[in-house]
Amino acid sequence: MRKWKALITLAAGASLVLGSLAQAQITLNALFMKQAAYSEDDIKAMTADFEKANPNIKVSLEFVPYEALRDKTIAANASGGYDVVLFDVIWPAEYASNGFLQDVSSRINKADVPKIFPGAWTTVTYGGKYYGLPWILDTKYLYYNTEILKKAGIAAPPKTWAELITQAEIIKKKGLVKYPIVWSWSQAEAAICDYTTLLAANGGKFFDASGQPAFQTGGGLKALEYMVDSTKRGLSNPNSKEYLEEDVRRVFSSGQAAFALNWTYMYNMAQDPKESKVVGKVGIVPAPGVPGLSTASAVNGSMGLGITAKSQNPDAAWKYITYLTSQPVQEKYAKLSLPIWKASYSNPAVTKGQEAVVKAADVGIAAMTPRPTVVRYAEISTILQKAIQNALLGKVTAKAALEDAAKQVKALK
Amino acid sequence: MSPKTLRGVQTSLLYLSVLVLVVSILAPVVWLLISSVSSTNALTTVPLRWIPDALDFSRYKALLSQEPSGFGETFLYALRNSLGAAFGATTISLLVAIPAAYSFSRFGRIGLLYGVLATYMIPPVALILPLYGILAALGLLNTVWGLALVYCTILSPFVTWLLKTNFDAVPVELEEAAAIDGLGRWATLLRITLPLALPALSTATIWAILLSWDEFFYALLFTANQNAKTLPVTIADFAAGRAVDYGLICAAGVLAAFPPILIGFLLQRGLLSGLTAGSVKG
Amino acid sequence: MTRRQQPTAWLMLAPVLIVVLGAIGYPLLRTLYLSFTDSRLTGLSQVPKWVGLGNYQHALSSPDFQAAAWHTAYFVLVSVGLELILGVLVALLLNQKFVGRALVRLLLIVPLALPTIVNAMMWRWIYNPEFGAFNALLTQLHLIGDYRSWLGEPGLAMNMVIVADVWKNYPIITLVVLAALQFIPKELLEAAAIDGAGAWTRFWRITWPGILAALSVAMVLRTIEAVKVFDIIYVMTRGGPADSTKTLSFLVYQEGFSFLRLGSAAAYAYLVVLVSVLLIGLYIVLLRRQERAT
Numbered sequence: 001m002r003k004w005k006a007l008i009t010l011a012a013g014a015s016l017v018l019g020s021l022a023q024a025q026i027t028l029n030a031l032f033m034k035q036a037a038y039s040e041d042d043i044k045a046m047t048a049d050f051e052k053a054n055p056n057i058k059v060s061l062e063f064v065p066y067e068a069l070r071d072k073t074i075a076a077n078a079s080g081g082y083d084v085v086l087f088d089v090i091w092p093a094e095y096a097s098n099g100f101l102q103d104v105s106s107r108i109n110k111a112d113v114p115k116i117f118p119g120a121w122t123t124v125t126y127g128g129k130y131y132g133l134p135w136i137l138d139t140k141y142l143y144y145n146t147e148i149l150k151k152a153g154i155a156a157p158p159k160t161w162a163e164l165i166t167q168a169e170i171i172k173k174k175g176l177v178k179y180p181i182v183w184s185w186s187q188a189e190a191a192i193c194d195y196t197t198l199l200a201a202n203g204g205k206f207f208d209a210s211g212q213p214a215f216q217t218g219g220g221l222k223a224l225e226y227m228v229d230s231t232k233r234g235l236s237n238p239n240s241k242e243y244l245e246e247d248v249r250r251v252f253s254s255g256q257a258a259f260a261l262n263w264t265y266m267y268n269m270a271q272d273p274k275e276s277k278v279v280g281k282v283g284i285v286p287a288p289g290v291p292g293l294s295t296a297s298a299v300n301g302s303m304g305l306g307i308t309a310k311s312q313n314p315d316a317a318w319k320y321i322t323y324l325t326s327q328p329v330q331e332k333y334a335k336l337s338l339p340i341w342k343a344s345y346s347n348p349a350v351t352k353g354q355e356a357v358v359k360a361a362d363v364g365i366a367a368m369t370p371r372p373t374v375v376r377y378a379e380i381s382t383i384l385q386k387a388i389q390n391a392l393l394g395k396v397t398a399k400a401a402l403e404d405a406a407k408q409v410k411a412l413k
Numbered sequence: 414m415s416p417k418t419l420r421g422v423q424t425s426l427l428y429l430s431v432l433v434l435v436v437s438i439l440a441p442v443v444w445l446l447i448s449s450v451s452s453t454n455a456l457t458t459v460p461l462r463w464i465p466d467a468l469d470f471s472r473y474k475a476l477l478s479q480e481p482s483g484f485g486e487t488f489l490y491a492l493r494n495s496l497g498a499a500f501g502a503t504t505i506s507l508l509v510a511i512p513a514a515y516s517f518s519r520f521g522r523i524g525l526l527y528g529v530l531a532t533y534m535i536p537p538v539a540l541i542l543p544l545y546g547i548l549a550a551l552g553l554l555n556t557v558w559g560l561a562l563v564y565c566t567i568l569s570p571f572v573t574w575l576l577k578t579n580f581d582a583v584p585v586e587l588e589e590a591a592a593i594d595g596l597g598r599w600a601t602l603l604r605i606t607l608p609l610a611l612p613a614l615s616t617a618t619i620w621a622i623l624l625s626w627d628e629f630f631y632a633l634l635f636t637a638n639q640n641a642k643t644l645p646v647t648i649a650d651f652a653a654g655r656a657v658d659y660g661l662i663c664a665a666g667v668l669a670a671f672p673p674i675l676i677g678f679l680l681q682r683g684l685l686s687g688l689t690a691g692s693v694k695g
Numbered sequence: 696m697t698r699r700q701q702p703t704a705w706l707m708l709a710p711v712l713i714v715v716l717g718a719i720g721y722p723l724l725r726t727l728y729l730s731f732t733d734s735r736l737t738g739l740s741q742v743p744k745w746v747g748l749g750n751y752q753h754a755l756s757s758p759d760f761q762a763a764a765w766h767t768a769y770f771v772l773v774s775v776g777l778e779l780i781l782g783v784l785v786a787l788l789l790n791q792k793f794v795g796r797a798l799v800r801l802l803l804i805v806p807l808a809l810p811t812i813v814n815a816m817m818w819r820w821i822y823n824p825e826f827g828a829f830n831a832l833l834t835q836l837h838l839i840g841d842y843r844s845w846l847g848e849p850g851l852a853m854n855m856v857i858v859a860d861v862w863k864n865y866p867i868i869t870l871v872v873l874a875a876l877q878f879i880p881k882e883l884l885e886a887a888a889i890d891g892a893g894a895w896t897r898f899w900r901i902t903w904p905g906i907l908a909a910l911s912v913a914m915v916l917r918t919i920e921a922v923k924v925f926d927i928i929y930v931m932t933r934g935g936p937a938d939s940t941k942t943l944s945f946l947v948y949q950e951g952f953s954f955l956r957l958g959s960a961a962a963y964a965y966l967v968v969l970v971s972v973l974l975i976g977l978y979i980v981l982l983r984r985q986e987r988a989t
Contacts (some may be wrong), residue, residue, distance in 0.1 A: 029637070034650060060638060061638070062637050062638045063650065064650065065649070065650060065652075067933070068633065070952075070953075071634070071952045071953075072634070072637075074736055074952060074955065075541075075542075075545060075634050075952070077736075077737075081554070081555075081637060094955075098735075098736075098737035098955065099737060100737075186933070186935060186936075187932075187933060187934060187935030187936060187937065187938070188933060188935075238844060238847070239824035239825065239844045239847055241844075241847050241935075241936055242824065242844060242846050242847040242932075242935065242936060250457060250825070250826070251825055253457070254454075254457040254458075254459070254825070254826075256459065256825060274453065274454075275453060277454060277457070376954075378953045378954055378955075379953075379954050382949070382953065382954075385935075386937055386938050389935060389936050389937035389938075390937045393848070393849060393936060393937055395849075395937065427788075427791055427793055428793065430788055431788065431793060431795075431799060434785060434788065434799065435799060435802060437862075438802050438803070438805060438806060439802070439805075441817055441818070441821060441862065442805055442806075442809070442817075444817075444821060444828050445813075445817050445820075448820065456826060457825075457826050458826075459825065459826065460831060460834070460835070461826065461828065461831035463831075505714075508710070509710035509711045509713075509714055510711060512706075512707035512708070512710065512711075513707055513708050513710065513711035513712075515707055516703075516704045516705075516707035516708045517708075519704075520703075520704035522704075522708075525708070529711060529712075529715055531968075531972060532715050532719045532720075532723070533919060534919045534922070534923075534968060534971035534972060534975065535719070535723065535964075535968050535971075536922075536923045536925070536943070536944045536947060536964055536967050536968070537923070537925075537944075538925075538944055538947040538948050538951060538960070538964055539722075539723070539726045539947070539961065539964030539965065539967070539968065540719065540722040540723065540726065542722075542725075542726075542736070542951070542957065543721060543722030543723075543725040543726060544718070544722050547718070547721070547722070562718065563718065565714050565718070566714060566715065566718040566719050569711050569714050569715065570711075570715060571916065573711055574912065575912060578908060578909070578912050581908075582878070582908075598703045598707075599703075612874060616870070616871070616874065620867075623807065623808060626808075626810060627810050627811050627812075629811065629812055629925075629926040629929075630925055630926060644810065644812075645810050645811070645812040645813075645926075648810070648812050648813060648816065649812055649930065652816055652930070659820050659826075662816050662820070663816075663817070663820070665813075666809070666810070666813035666816060666817060669810055669813055670805075670808055670809045670810060670813055673808035673809075673810070674804055674805060674808040674809075676808075677804035677807065677808045678801055678804055
């Protein structure tokens with residue numbers, strides 16, 4: 001009898017130990033993207049450090065192309081596939097109102113709020129609530145080829161969009177390159193980012209105060225007219241309308257463009273001799289402005305990390321997110337993506353070797369303009385992409401294209 | 414024109430056509446091969462030089478090396494997953510399709526056959542969400558088995574249809590003779606009909622493997638990481654990744670095409686010899 | 696069929712029916728149900744509202760759907776048509792006797808076995824406006840003066856995608872026809888030749904009926920595949936420029952995953968199924984009629 005009792009105690013004890021062991025070991029599934037900003041290697045290294053510091057948490061990483069990021073998050077919602085997901089600045093409205101992400105407002109350390117750029121915070125907030133932490137703070141800059149500008153006798157890169165046209169004209173006339181400016185105007189979100197930059201420079205608005213479409217007038221119209229006009233004059237590469245950011249990088253890195261609009265990550269990649277023929281000739285400035293309206297322009301292309309609604313381990317997930325977004329980690333991996341922390345920009349370890357980027361970022365981050373934060377952004381973006389392409393192809397005028405788009409957007413509501 | 418010159422013209426025309434055909438097949442693939450061994454800078458030189466100055470095999474090395482968290486690891490896992498999904502799905506599909514095709518061929522119910530075939534027409538987008546739920550419930554998401562199972566739904570209707578039309582060509586008289594000899598239906602199928610339809614079986618196998626090797630959409634949404642990601646998804650990932658290295662995509666493409674090409678070569682030879690044996694006449 | 700054979704017949708059908716009904720039947724019914732509701736792809740628990748034929752009405756009156764339907768029809772007609780013509784011609788060519796024939800036949804496996812994703816990448820790379828081999832080749836041969844954007848112009852983009860698709864897929868037709876050609880007795884053709892029948896007559900009277908059955912299988916197969924076209928578009932153009940390559944499958948994908956309108960996406964999907972069924976039906980009728988005529 002006593003033997004039995006001992007055995008039962010032992011069994012109970014064992015199952016308890018095993019149970020607690022099972023409880024202790026947590027596996028997080030995290031979804032990241034392959035483009036821009038941090039490289040896969042960087043993210044793997046950060047995660048390895050995190051796992052070392054938290055031996056009871058294992059993180060299984062998945063990297064998908066930007067185009068698949070949203071689809072995967074949405075599809076996985078049906079079954080709870082991920083704990084941590086990376087999301088773009090344009091998705092929180094949709095994710096929040098469809099219940100894809102957890103509201104993490106109560107987890108936010110209020111003391112950190114003023115230390116992080118406001119532009120970064122807009123990435124993760126919707127309706128006054130927080131849905132994650134900002135992680136990638138990014139905007140599009142104007143890159144230029146210093147050698148081509150010098151050969152053309154241009155002393156300084158353009159400060160206004162009109163000046164960009166003038167300089168491009170000089171370069172084209174001198175035959176230095178065939179098409180001086182290259183953009184990412186493929187029928188994708190990338191086109192909207194370029195359009196937003198121009199819209200912001202021209203003082204445009206996507207929607208007016210009453211929530212009606214306003215992009216078909218004023219700055220919004222001027223932006224598209226600029227795109228169409230520069231293409232017609234042969235200053236913008238006509239192939240831009242089938243390019244994404246990586247194509248822009250290729251064309252610029254091969255020395256076939258004098259100017260390019262692209263994200264932060266291109267700076268260090270265009271300086272890599274294995275990837276580029278323009279090493280040492282890469283200039284970067286904030287995207288220009290329009291006299292009387294703006295001195296510089298920028299689109300908010302930041303991204304944040306959030307916890308999915310179905311996650312079973314929100315606490316561990318939060319721990320992981322706070323680690324990745326922490327100042328020391330961000331400063332350690334600042335070569336391809338600049339930190340979200342204001343203080344980092346005066347840290348020599350961060351700025352060293354990329355002073356030009358940091359200088360451009362100083363202006364660019366302050367000027368960051370958001371794309372519309374509305375639940376049905378995906379549809380509005382699709383409508384606008386098509387309108388932009390139709391105008392670029394010369395099928396309709398910029399005005400007609402945007403007016404038609406505005407009509408479709410209105411019909412959505 | 415004398416018959417002799419006529420024949421000469423015919424022969425030259427024949428060889429000219431063959432030449433055009435061969436060039437049209439090979440040119441894109443050869444460019445793929447060249448791109449895979451050219452440096453990035455050589456590939457982005459304008460005007461294009463067709464022959465690279467130096468051969469750069471680093472991408473193949475990178476893809477085939479087991480270095481942790483390198484391209485190679487990702488690629489080799491994907492290769493394993495593609496092989497598993499393709500062979501698993503093909504085997505199961507053949508096993509379920511052979512008797513079904515025979516039944517359709519010999520006992521009719523063409524209406525039902527069209528019903529089965531109709532399922533093959535359904536665009537995957539129409540099934541994907543319910544399927545996602547089923548796989549999740551069975552714990553088969555992000556597994557090679559789950560993928561193989563889903564591929565069966567694509568393969569079996571079409572394999573059934575293909576085999577059925579080929580069984581139709583096998584003369585019923587042969588089977589009737591076998592029946593007189595006392596063979597049952599299953600034995601007839603296995604010993605008489607199937608061996609006679611062996612070429613069709615090879616064709617069905619090639620196609621089944623190629624189709625599952627090729628599948629992209631389901632794999633894109635049903636797999637999450639290297640446990641189950643197949644080659645097409647991995648290659649699309651390479652292409653969309655930060656450093657779009659066209660050479661690397663080309664190298665991955667060359668390697669990804671190698672197994673199915675090899676299988677195709679081997680089975681095609683079987684297919685041809687099965688036909689030239691001449692035992693089957695329609 | 697004798698009554699005794701009934702159980703065997705069903706037993707043989709059972710495995711395929713289980714696979715098809717289990718893994719397709721349920722999702723299909725579920726999608727059908729969704730197509731009559733306003734169900735959305737969200738994380739919130741919601742009771743979808745029954746909207747009857749609303750989604751279908753909306754789809755049919757939507758200009759986007761009509762445009763996508765037209766793009767799909769164009770893609771199917773042109774690519775399958777070209778595949779048919781090329782496939783049969785090449786099969787006839789490879790049925791001739793010439794040195795290296797076995798080798799050329801093996802070569803056909805290459806495009807066929809090349810994964811669609813790789814094929815799409817390869818052609819996108821070849822068409823690349825700055826660094827592409829196609830532009831380089833055409834300029835160096837002085838066929839075009841300037842580099843062009845092959846995937847950047849509506850109309851042209853679709854045709855270039857079709858070229859990529861045909862290059863990969865016509866060998867399937869060729870292989871099937873080639874296999875069928877082996878079944879045509881040589882003596883029959885020789886006898887016809889001796890009787891004075893020309894090459895043309897011999898083809899339409901003997902060869903064509905001989906390959907028709909196998910060809911019809913391959914054509915049906917290709918048509919179904921073409922109607923469903925998704926991956927090559929996804930990789931090469933993503934529906935652009937200006938929606939000119941947006942096909943029905945892509946539209947369904949967008950409606951469901953980008954716009955989260957599950958009900959409406961399901962209705963789109965069912966309309967695609969309907970289009971496929973109609974096309975296949977048309978084929979079968981045409982082929983039957985031809986079979987009877989010859």
